[in-house]
Amino acid sequence: MELLIKNGFVYDPINGVNGxxxxxxxxxxxxxxxxxxxxxxxxxxSGMIVMPGGxxxxxxxxxxxxxxxxxxxxxxxxxxxxxxxxxxRSGVGRSIPSTFTTGYRYARMxxxxxxxxxxxxLEAKHTHEELNDTPMVDKATYPLLGDWWFVLEYLKEGxxxxxxRYVAWIMTTTKGYAIKIVNPGGLEAWGSGxxxxxxxDQVPYFGITPREILRGLCKVNKLxxxxxxxxxxxxxxGKPGNYLTALDTxxxxxxxxxxxxxxxxxxxxxxxxxxxxxxxxLRSGAEEIAKYVNNHSHVTLDMGQVIFTDTTTMTADGPFxxxxxxxxxxxxxxxxxxxxxxxxxxxxxxxxxxxxxAIQWSIGLELALLIRDSWKIFMTTDHPNAGPFTSYxxxxxxxxxxxxxxxxxxxxxxxxxxxxxxPSIDRxxxxxxIAVMTRxxxxxxxxxxxxxxxxxxxxxxxxxxxxxxxxxxxxxxxKTVRKAxxxxxxxxxxGETVAKNGEILRHVKGATMWLDVQVSNPIEITDEMKxxxxxxxxxxxxxYPVTENYLEVSHPxxxxxxx
Amino acid sequence: MINxxxxxxxxxxxxxxxxxxxxxxxxxxxxxxxxxxxxxxxPKRVRELFKVEGVKTGNQPEKTAITIYGDVSKVxxxxxxxxxxxxxxxxxxxxxxxxxxxxxxxxxxGNVGGWAGSMMKDGTIEIHGNASHYxxxxxxxxxxxxxGGKIIVYGNAGxxxxxxxxxxxxxxxxxxxxxAGLRMHKGIIYVQxxxxxxxxxxMTGGKIVVGGFLESVLPTFTIESIKKKVKIEExxxxxxxxxxxLGDLTENGKGKxxxxxxxxxxxxxxxxxx
Numbered sequence: 095m096e097l098l099i100k101n102g103f104v105y106d107p108i109n110g111v112n113g114x115x116x117x118x119x120x121x122x123x124x125x126x127x128x129x130x131x132x133x134x135x136x137x138x139x140s141g142m143i144v145m146p147g148g149x150x151x152x153x154x155x156x157x158x159x160x161x162x163x164x165x166x167x168x169x170x171x172x173x174x175x176x177x178x179x180x181x182x183r184s185g186v187g188r189s190i191p192s193t194f195t196t197g198y199r200y201a202r203m204x205x206x207x208x209x210x211x212x213x214x215x216l217e218a219k220h221t222h223e224e225l226n227d228t229p230m231v232d233k234a235t236y237p238l239l240g241d242w243w244f245v246l247e248y249l250k251e252g253x254x255x256x257x258x259r260y261v262a263w264i265m266t267t268t269k270g271y272a273i274k275i276v277n278p279g280g281l282e283a284w285g286s287g288x289x290x291x292x293x294x295d296q297v298p299y300f301g302i303t304p305r306e307i308l309r310g311l312c313k314v315n316k317l318x319x320x321x322x323x324x325x326x327x328x329x330x331x332g333k334p335g336n337y338l339t340a341l342d343t344x345x346x347x348x349x350x351x352x353x354x355x356x357x358x359x360x361x362x363x364x365x366x367x368x369x370x371x372x373x374x375x376l377r378s379g380a381e382e383i384a385k386y387v388n389n390h391s392h393v394t395l396d397m398g399q400v401i402f403t404d405t406t407t408m409t410a411d412g413p414f415x416x417x418x419x420x421x422x423x424x425x426x427x428x429x430x431x432x433x434x435x436x437x438x439x440x441x442x443x444x445x446x447x448x449x450x451x452a453i454q455w456s457i458g459l460e461l462a463l464l465i466r467d468s469w470k471i472f473m474t475t476d477h478p479n480a481g482p483f484t485s486y487x488x489x490x491x492x493x494x495x496x497x498x499x500x501x502x503x504x505x506x507x508x509x510x511x512x513x514x515x516x517p518s519i520d521r522x523x524x525x526x527x528i529a530v531m532t533r534x535x536x537x538x539x540x541x542x543x544x545x546x547x548x549x550x551x552x553x554x555x556x557x558x559x560x561x562x563x564x565x566x567x568x569x570x571x572x573k574t575v576r577k578a579x580x581x582x583x584x585x586x587x588x589g590e591t592v593a594k595n596g597e598i599l600r601h602v603k604g605a606t607m608w609l610d611v612q613v614s615n616p617i618e619i620t621d622e623m624k625x626x627x628x629x630x631x632x633x634x635x636x637x638y639p640v641t642e643n644y645l646e647v648s649h650p651x652x653x654x655x656x657x
Numbered sequence: 658m659i660n661x662x663x664x665x666x667x668x669x670x671x672x673x674x675x676x677x678x679x680x681x682x683x684x685x686x687x688x689x690x691x692x693x694x695x696x697x698x699x700p701k702r703v704r705e706l707f708k709v710e711g712v713k714t715g716n717q718p719e720k721t722a723i724t725i726y727g728d729v730s731k732v733x734x735x736x737x738x739x740x741x742x743x744x745x746x747x748x749x750x751x752x753x754x755x756x757x758x759x760x761x762x763x764x765x766x767g768n769v770g771g772w773a774g775s776m777m778k779d780g781t782i783e784i785h786g787n788a789s790h791y792x793x794x795x796x797x798x799x800x801x802x803x804x805g806g807k808i809i810v811y812g813n814a815g816x817x818x819x820x821x822x823x824x825x826x827x828x829x830x831x832x833x834x835x836x837a838g839l840r841m842h843k844g845i846i847y848v849q850x851x852x853x854x855x856x857x858x859x860m861t862g863g864k865i866v867v868g869g870f871l872e873s874v875l876p877t878f879t880i881e882s883i884k885k886k887v888k889i890e891e892x893x894x895x896x897x898x899x900x901x902x903l904g905d906l907t908e909n910g911k912g913k914x915x916x917x918x919x920x921x922x923x924x925x926x927x928x929x930x931x
Contacts, residue, residue, distance in 0.1 A: 169799030424800070 096121050096129040097589055099556065102139030103563050105525050106146060107534035108547035112526045113563055118144060120554040123589040127550055137591070141562040142583055145529050146546050147206025147555030149536040152325075152361050152396050153477035154408055155196050156210050156224035156235070158217040162427055163190045163406050163439045163478075170406065170441075182598045189405040189478040193227040197604070199484055201230035201593045204557030204582035206604075207537070207545050210235040211274055211325060211361065212410045214431040215242065216633065218268035218640045225606050226646040230585075230592055232545070232555075234607040236325055237268045238410050240275030240307055241282045243433040243630070246300045249310040258314040258657045262611035265320075267639040269608035269648075272322035272540075273315055276410040277329050278307040281436045289413040290329055293342050304329050305346050312347045312357055318611055318655040321541030323394070325359045328366045332414050337379025340366035341386055344393050351392030359539060362398025362476035364458040373450055378457045378515060384464035387471070394539045395465070396472040399458035399489050400451060401481025404443045409479065412436030433630050444481070446502075452510030454480075459492055459499065460514075463521045468530040469538065486532070487579035493523045493531070495572035522569045542607075554589040557582045605649035613655045658722045659689065660710040667731035669697035670751070671706065674734040678721045678742025678761060686711045725750075730770065736763050739780070752789075755782050758806070768812070772796070777825070779805045790815035790834065793827050803827075803844065816853075819846045822863060826890055838865045841912065847889050859905050860912035867916045868895060871924075878904030878914060880927040887915050900924055 097120040103113045119129040154160050164171070164187065171186035176195055178184040185195030200208060208228075213221040213235045225233050239245050239261060248257035261273065279297035280290045286298055293304040308326065315324050328343045330336040340360060351357035360366065369379035387393050407418060412428055415438020419426035427439040444451040458480070465471045473490070477483040491498040499516050511517075523531070537546020544553040561568075561578035568575045585593040592600045619635065627635040642648050659681055672695040681689055690704035703709060721742035729735070730749040737756040744763045752770035755763050760780045768786035774793045788810045793803040794817050802821030813831035822841040832850045839855075841863045851869035858875060866887050881901045888894050899915040916924060 166798070168797045169795070169801075172796055425798075 095589060096134035097137065098129055098131065098134040099137045099139050099144055099558065102142050102144030102558060104144045104548065105529040106548040107526060107530045108538065109549045118548055118556065120589045123554050125548055125550055125552045125554050137584060139558050143525060143559045143561055143563060145557050146533045146548055147557050147585065147587065148204050149533045149542065149546050150205055150208040150474065150483065151472050151536040151540060152211045152474045153208055153483055154210065154212065155208060156193065156228060157213050157221035159212065159408050159437050159439065160190060161224065163408050164192065166425065166427055166439055167406055167441055181601050189482045193224050194229060197229040197231055198598050201585050201598065202581055202596050203486060203579065204559065204585050205231060206555035206585065206587050207232045207542065209233065209271065209540065212276065213237050213268065213270065214434045215264055215268045216431055216434055216631065219644065222269060222606065222640055222644055229601055229603055230587060232604040232607060234271035236272040236274035237264060237270035238274050238276055238435040239264065239311065240278040241435050245311065246282065246302065249306055250300050250302050254310060254313050255317065255657050257310060258317045259613055259615065259617045261314050262318055262613045262655055263617050265609050265611050269606065269640045269645060271607060271609055272320060272325050273311050274325045275308065275311060276327040276435065277331060277414065278304040280329055280413055281410065284412045284436045285430050292339060293329055293346060308343060308346055309350065312350050316350065317657050319653050320609065322539065323356050323359045325361055327361055327409065327411060331365050331411055332418065334368045334370050334372050334376050337367045337369050337382055340383060344386060348390065348392060354391045356394045356539065357392040359394045361396050362474065362479065363395040363461055364398040364400065364454060364480065367457050367461060376450055376453050377513060378453060378460055380457050380460035380464055381515065384461060387465050394470050395461065396474040397458045397462050398474060398476040398480050400444050400455040401475060401485040401488065402444050402446045402455065403481055405478050405481055406439065407442045407479045408439040410435045410437045412438045415440055418442065432632060446506045449507045449510050452506035453513065455506065456510065456514040456516055459516060460519065462493055463519045468527040469535045471531065472536045473531045487576045490528055490579050491572040491576040494528065494568040494575060496520060496522055496569060498572040525563055554586060556586040558584040603647050605647040606645045607649045607651055610650040610652045611655055612652060613657050658712045660712060661723065661725045662708040663727040663729055664706060664708055669731065671696050671732045672734055673732045674737045675703065676723065676735045677737065677739040678723055678744065679740050681723060682721060774803065774806065774808045776801060777803050777806045781806060782808045784810045784812065787812035788814040790817055791820065792818040793822060794820035828889065832869065838863065845889060857905060857912055857914045859908050861908050861910040862912050864913045865915065866895060869917065870920050871916050874902055874914065874916065874924065875905065877906040878902040879906065880930050882931060883918065884915065900927060
C-alpha cells in the first residue's frame with residue numbers, strides 16, 4: 095500500500111527540517127524515498143503542518159494504580175462518556191479515561207507512541223492487560239525498580255554487575271522499557287511509616303542512601319546499554335524547598351555521564367521545583383533548575399504542567415500521596431506493594447485562585463521557557479497528576495503565545511501573579527520547538543529509532559494539523575493553534591489513516607515495545623530465589639513473569655549489555 | 658404550555674434530559690416530538706414515548722411550562738440542568754429529577770426516585786409524595802453537593818438526604834431515613850417528623866433541625882444548650898425548646914443539630930452536661 099502526503103509544511107527536527115514544503119512518501123507502513131505518484135493514494139496537506147506522530151514520555155494510562163483510580167472516581171466518569179460507534183468501543187472518563195477511550199483520544203490529538211511510567215513488577219500482568227486494550231498507539235512501560243529489594247540488596251553490597259544482571263532479568267520478565275525510580279529509598283521507608291528527606295538519608299534496614307540507589311542504577315543503566323536513561327521522580331516531591339533536592343539528584347550522577355549523552359531524566363520537574371520554607375511563602379525554583387540544566391548536558395526533564403481543573407493524582411510515592419490527602423482532605427487510596435514499591439491516589443482540584451496552585455502553574459511554563467534547549471525539556475502533564483493529557487493543546491498555546499499566558503495570568507491569584515516570572519519572559523516557541531518538545535525530543539530521549547522523525551525507514555506515524563504557519567501567527571492567533579492541536583486533521587499510524595478531524599476511522603492495535611536485554615551471564619533461577627518469592631511475595635515465582643504470548647502485539651527490542 | 662402523556666407503561670429506564678423548559682423553549686410541537694430520548698440502550702424520539710400536546714394560554718409565557726400526566730417512574734433526568742420555567746408532574750417520577758438545575762420550579766404530585774435535586778444550584782423542587790434516597794445528594798463518589806435552591810417534601814424521604822450539602826434548604830414534612838445531612842458543610846435541613854438515626858454524621862457545618870423522634874445522637878456530638886426556637890428561613894420559625902448539639906467532632910465540625918425536647922425525653926440525660 096502506497097501513500098503520498100503532498101505539499102505540507104513539514105516539521106521534522108531530528109532530520110533538521112523546519113517548515114519546508116515537501117512530500118512524504120509511504121510504503122507498507124514505512125517512510126520511503128519515493129512512491130509511484132500515479133498509483134499512490136494521496137493526502138493533500140497544502141496549508142497544513144506535517145509532523146511525526148506525537149510521543150508522550152510520561153503518562154499514567156494503565157495498570158492497577160490507574161484502575162484503582164477509576165474505581166475511586168465514579169464522579170469523574172459520569173459526565174464524560176463516549177458511546178460506541180460502528181468502529182470504536184464505548185468508554186468513560188475525564189481524568190482517568192478507560193483504556194479504549196485513552197487510545198482514541200490520543201489518536202485524535204495526533205499522538206502515536208505513549209509511555210506508561212510506573213509499573214510495580216508485581217502488577218506487570220495487569221499493566222500489560224490494560225496496555226493490550228489501549229488501541230491506536232504504540233506503548234511501553236517502565237518497571238519501578240528504585241525500591242525493589244533485589245536492587246537494594248545488591249547495591250548495599252556494592253555488587254553493581256550482579257545488580258545489573260537482576261535488572262536485565264526483571265526488564266525482560268516484566269516486559270519493561272526503562273528503569274523508573276520513584277522517591278528512591280522513601281518508598282521502602284514508607285513500608286515502616288517513614289520517609290527520607292534528602293538524598294543522603296539512610297533507608298531503614300538496608301542502610302543505604304538514595305544517592306547510592308540513584309548512582310547504582312545509573313551505572314546499571316549504562317552497563318546494560320538501555321535506550322532510555324534512568325527515569326527519576328525525585329525525593330521530597332511536592333514539598334516546599336525541594337528544588338535543592340532536585341538539583342542534588344541531578345548533580346549526583348553528573349560524573350557518570352559520558353559523550354554528552356543524558357544520564358538522568360527528571361520527570362514532572364514542576365513538582366520538584368518549589369522554593370521557600372513553607373506553603374505560604376512558596377516561590378518558583380524554576381530559574382535555578384533552568385540555570386543548571388542550561389549548563390549541563392546530562393539531564394533531560396519533562397514539565398508536569400499544572401492545568402486548572404479537577405483531576406486525579408496517582409503516583410508510586412505513597413508518603414507524598416498521604417501528605418496530599420492530609421492537605422486536601424479528599425478521599426484516598428494508599429498501598430504498600432510488598433517488596434517493591436508503594437502507591438497512592440487522591441483526587442485533586444487545581445484552582446486558579448489558590449496561591450500554591452497558581453505558582454505551580456507558573457513553574458511548569460517557566461521551566462519550559464527558561465531552558466533554552468528544547469531537546470532537554472518535554473511537554474507533559476504527568477497525566478493525570480497535574481491535568482489530563484487532553485489539555486496538551488492548552489499548554490502548546492501557552493508556550494507559543496505570550497498573549498495566551500497573559501490571558502491566564504490575569505485570572506490567577508494576584509499574589510501568585512506578582513511573584514510569577516512569566517511576565518518577564520518574552521520567549522515564544524515556534525512550531526519547530528513544539529515538534530521537538532512533543533515528539534522529536536521525547537523519541538530521542540527514549541532512543542526510539544523509528545519514531546519521532548520522518549526520515550527514510552522511519553515508521554509512518556504521522557500527524558497533520560490544520561494550521562497554516564505562513565498565514566497564522568501563533569503568538570496572536572493562539573486559539574486557532576489550540577483548536578488545530580486539539581483535533582488533528584489526519585493521524586496516520588503505520589501508514590494508515592486512523593483518525594481524521596476527530597473521527598476514528600480505524601481501530602488498530604498498537605504494539606507493546608519491550609527490551610530483550612541480553613547479558614553474557616544471565617541469572618539462574620535458584621531454589622533460594624523461589625524460596626524468597628514464597629516467603630516475601632504473595633505470588634509464587636512461576637506466576638511472576640509476563641510471557642511474550644501475554645502481549646497481543648509484541649515488539650521486542652534487543653539490547654546487548656556489557657555484562 | 659406543553660402537556661406530555663406517556664403512551665404506554667414503561668418497562669425500560671428512559672433517559673429524558675431533553676424534557677426541560679430551556680430545551681422546549683422556542684420549539685413547536687413537531688420539533689419537540691423529534692427530540693432524542695433514550696429507552697434502554699436504544700435512541701428514540703419523544704413522539705414514540707409521549708403524546709405531546711401544545712396548549713395556548715393567554716397570560717403565561719408560552720412553552721416554558723411543561724406538565725406531565727401519568728406514571729413516569731421509569732423516566733430519569735427530567736428537568737436536568739434547567740435554568741427557568743416550570744415542570745409539573747401528575748404522577749410518580751424517576752431518578753435524577755432536576756439534577757444540577759439552576760433555576761425554575763418543579764412540582765411533583767406523586768413520589769420521586771433517588772437523587773432528586775442532586776447537585777442543584779438554584780430553583781425549587783416541591784414534592785407532594787415521598788422522596789427516595791439521596792435527596793439533594795451528589796452523584797456517587799462526588800463531594801460537590803447541593804449548592805443552593807430549595808427542596809420541599811411533604812411526604813417522607815430516604816437515606817442520605819442532603820449529603821455533602823453546601824448551601825440551600827431542604828424541608829421534609831415527613832420522616833427521614835438514616836444519615837440525613839451526611840458530611841454537610843453548610844445549609845439547612847429541616848425534618849418535621851422522625852429521623853432513623855446517624856443524623857449529621859461527619860458534618861462540618863450547617864444546621865439540621867429534627868422535630869420528631871430521634872433514637873440517639875451520634876457520640877461525636879456534644880450538647881451546647883437548649884434553644885427556644887429555630888429559624889428555618891425568612892418568615893419561618895419553629896418553636897421548641899430544642900436541644901442544640903455541635904459536631905461532628907471526628908471532622909472538627911461546627912455543625913448544629915437541633916432536636917425537639919418534647920419528643921425526645923430519652924435525651925434528657927444530656928441536660929446535666931450543659
